[in-house]
Amino acid sequence: MVISEKQDEKCENNQENLVQKLVFPEGLLLENGQKLAPLEVAYQTYGQLSEAKDNAILICHALTGDQYVSGINPITKKLGWWSKMVGPGLPIDTDKYFVICSNVLGSCMGTTGPRSVREDISTARRWGAEFPEITIKDMIDTQKMLVDSFGIDRLFAVIGGSMGGMQALQWAVSYPEHVYSVMPIATSSFHSAQNIAFNEVGRQAIFSDPDWREGEYWRYGVTPYRGLAVARMMAHITYLSEDALNRKFGRKLQENLKDSSVPIFGERFQVASYLHYQGSNFVRRFDANSYVTISRAMDWFDLSQMHDGDLVRAFANVQSRFCVISLSSDWLFPTSRSRAIVQALNRVGARVSFVEITTDKGHDAFLLEEPDLDLTIQGFLSGIEEQRRLENYAS
Amino acid sequence: MVISEKQDEKCENNQENLVQKLVFPEGLLLENGQKLAPLEVAYQTYGQLSEAKDNAILICHALTGDQYVSGINPITKKLGWWSKMVGPGLPIDTDKYFVICSNVLGSCMGTTGPRSVREDISTARRWGAEFPEITIKDMIDTQKMLVDSFGIDRLFAVIGGSMGGMQALQWAVSYPEHVYSVMPIATSSFHSAQNIAFNEVGRQAIFSDPDWREGEYWRYGVTPYRGLAVARMMAHITYLSEDALNRKFGRKLQENLKDSSVPIFGERFQVASYLHYQGSNFVRRFDANSYVTISRAMDWFDLSQMHDGDLVRAFANVQSRFCVISLSSDWLFPTSRSRAIVQALNRVGARVSFVEITTDKGHDAFLLEEPDLDLTIQGFLSGIEEQRRLENYAS
Structure with a gap:
């Protein structure tokens, strides 16, 4: 693994920005069987990783999001997409937590994607439409490599809305022992026919x-x-x-x-x-x-597909504490989908709380001013912090 | 007014079809102030007009519909779009009623629209994108000319779903004394921001x-x-x-x-x-x-716009009997919109009944197999026929 902090030359929109980036020369074996190498992961961090490396929160972005979750986005020169939620003294408090957000696999803000130049063939050319078909699982496998590079064994929380919530759920399923808590927001365990x-x-x-x-x-x-x-x-x-x-x-x-x-x-x-x-x-x-x-990765997402459509079996091995959040006026991923997740988690005896935020702003509400959402996220994080303290004390 | 029954030469899809068509050389004065002349109206009729000319039902089609409501559509060679509803012995019974359906103004199945050749300029060319901006009111004014041509003073019913329902409502407002009853189905008195x-x-x-x-x-x-x-x-x-x-x-x-x-x-x-x-x-x-x-005509539709947004005032002069029908899973024109129509009609003391059909088929349900809809339409038509008999007997 080569750690580099370099000017991104591939992302045209990105010229002025010093992108934080990891390069994994050995690459990633994708779910479809293809090997994608080398693998570059662009990311941002906020706050300080504690000595025990137990205060890391991974935030997963949505379809068109990026790693610039807080502060000023150097590309758009606007505030980061969740700057009202993540920062010093904010619900996801960077005075306490070490926040990581990486650009998802397949995107165009520095992580390997269709715009990247292929290094698997002799002629220099971008992947373009020949970029392999990827999945949400591939995205979180990429994040896992990044998290490992920090020496973090267990994330304190994985949080994300919409496609970010799909990634959060996939983390809980794929890496149960490495995620202490999960907050899937305004999301679904599968993409429906309408989606x-x-x-x-x-x-x-x-x-x-x-x-x-x-x-x-x-x-x-x-x-x-x-x-x-x-x-x-x-x-x-x-x-x-x-x-x-x-x-x-x-x-x-x-x-x-x-x-x-x-x-x-x-x-x-x-x-x-x-x-x-x-x-x-x-x-x-x-x-x-x-x-x-x-x-397409979103379309392919269905946590239960490896288990004959049985979401309960998909959740069989989860260990995380869950806070599932839906938005009352969200018709893209309606509350009924979150309820199905909660019901399946209950069936496996998972520790799960569920909050439906009353809002008329629709799916996008998780990105907007929504005080109840702030309180819910802050409250859940405080609660599990207290729980973990008690657990550590007991053990 | 010239009545012609001729091979339509303008509608390329339409070559084999003997289109029933009226030509109004004097044309129509559109809401935007433009004169559209000549005006051609393509239509179909089913059943026989009674001697008293009191059994005519006008059916209004939706955005992409046509005049071929029953039997075989000569263009597609498939069944007409409401052949399960309109025909001998069917809910809209052509053994009893004289059913008229015309292609709406601006469409492409024979009535004057962008595909028509302009006759207002010397060079022969189609209207194309220069076709005037039209409204739902312009559509029903065109239908009124057609209805008048049959010598029909009062339509027994105007029935339509979706944009057809908008036309039905506009008929009740614009020609109150010429419409005995109105059935707006799965529709709205205005196009919303989402629409x-x-x-x-x-x-x-x-x-x-x-x-x-x-x-x-x-x-x-x-x-x-x-x-x-x-x-x-x-x-x-x-x-x-x-x-x-x-x-x-x-x-x-x-x-x-x-x-x-x-x-x-x-x-x-x-x-x-x-x-x-x-x-x-x-x-x-x-x-x-x-x-x-x-x-665009649909987007401009708002019955209340001439009345400072007050739908009650828009309905002030209606005389028709109304049966407003909504579909429970219709999210394009949800039941709340039908309810608003009913409430406004109640405020002016109109005779109105309201039925929400329970279906999970969405907006398109009015075109599909939906026995409750059949019963509702048949029941309403029977009921008002009985009412009219009593009224005639009393007078």
Whole structure:
């Protein structure tokens, strides 16, 4: 294993940033049987690892997230995606905990993904659409290598929302003795037919863009911006509740068009402009092949698939304490899915608590101002810290 | 007014069909102030108009529907879209009623729309993307001209689901004395932010297709098939409930791929193949400019907009009997929207009944096998027929 801290040359969006990165020359054996080597893992850490190495929290990001969970994201120059949750004195308190967040396998913020240059063939070229099909398990196996590199035997907690929650669940199943506690938020133990359907339409939008070029757009110096923007716009609708959209936009028109009675061939509703903004912002920071790769990994996710669809058996060996959190207005991963996880965990006698946060903000609420979520996360972490103290005292 | 029954030369999909069509040379003054002339209205009728001309039922179709409501659709060679509901001895019994269904303004099955050749300019060319922006009101004004042409003063019923329900509501508001009863099914008095958002993403998918050519694809002999297919696939997800998708497809794989462990760059879930099928079927029969035009008309629909958002005032002058029907698992036009319609109708003392059909099939349930819906429609029609008999007897 070679530890390097170097300027990332592969991620075009990333030029100014000093990316924290580990390189594993021996690579990773993927679930599909392929060997991916070398393997690079870009990550950020916050806070200090204790001498006993027992205060590490791994945070897992969602489909289009990144490792910049707190402080200023050096790429976007905006606050990190969970900066309201992670930092000194915040619910995930970096004065107490050593927080690790790594860019997931297959993404485009420094960890090996379709944008990486292949080193398994003689001609230098990017993986592009030939990047192997990966799974959520492959993502957490990559994280495990990173965690091991710190000499951490057991994570105090693994926390994540949406696809991050899938990773948290997979950690509890795949590495039971290495995870003290798990907080899967706004997630599911499987991708449903509707989830797959939305992802599939997003991918088809990307493939329909003539600049997709069978995924080899980087060869031609183009990017399938329009297709990727359509995919993002559609996905963004699924992240919000109908109530949130109604409250925020309703049927409001763009200000400068209110008095126009002349038909124009453009959009006049504020909600349309908002989606355009979301779409165009996104394509500047994200890679189309990464979107395809990671969305497929989500589609393949089903914790019970190795156990004939029996989630109880999937959880048979878990050892972690769980706090399962759902969001009442989340229709992408509705509360019923979290309840199914809790029920299966109860069947194996796992220590599990369950909180449904009442919010009208939809799936995205876990990224937004939601005081009940803060209290729940902070309370759970304090509680298990106390439990562990008692356990250590007893032993 | 010229009545003609002629081979439609404009609708490429339509060559073998003898389209019933009316031509109104004087045209229609649209809500946006433009005059659209001449105006052609393609329609189908089923059953016999009574001597008193009091047994006519107008059926209004949805976004991508057509006038072929019953029997065999001469274009697709399949059964008409509501053939289980409309026909001899069926809930909307053509042995008793004279059923009219016309292709909506802006569509592509014979009624004037973007595919029509302009006659307002000297150079022969299709409207394409320059087709005027139309509204649901413009659609029903077109239908009113057709209904008048039959000498029908008062329709016995106007019935429609989804966008068809919007038209039914608009009839009750715009022509109160000419509609004896109205059945809006799985619909809303306005398009919500989420409804608009989905439509907008669909349009952006179309505009992203290089074959869109700013809506002038017909000039180049191309069609934005891929963009239109993406729009349709996405819309199709919104027509189905999550439960229906789970029951029908779940996470099932394509049969021939079940044993394949080799990663392929294609889709393996049945739900994806189903969507591909829906998308590719659709683009063969529908015009992209029509999709854009009609989806915009839906977005603009808000019965209360002329009344400062007060739906009660919008209904102030209605005279019809209403049967409002919602579908319990419809998340595109949820039951709450139907309830709001009923509440507003109650406030003006309208005669209104309300039925929520319990189904897990989602928005599309009104087109599917749903015995409770059949019973509701049949029961309502029988009931108002009896009421009208009593009224006639009393007067």
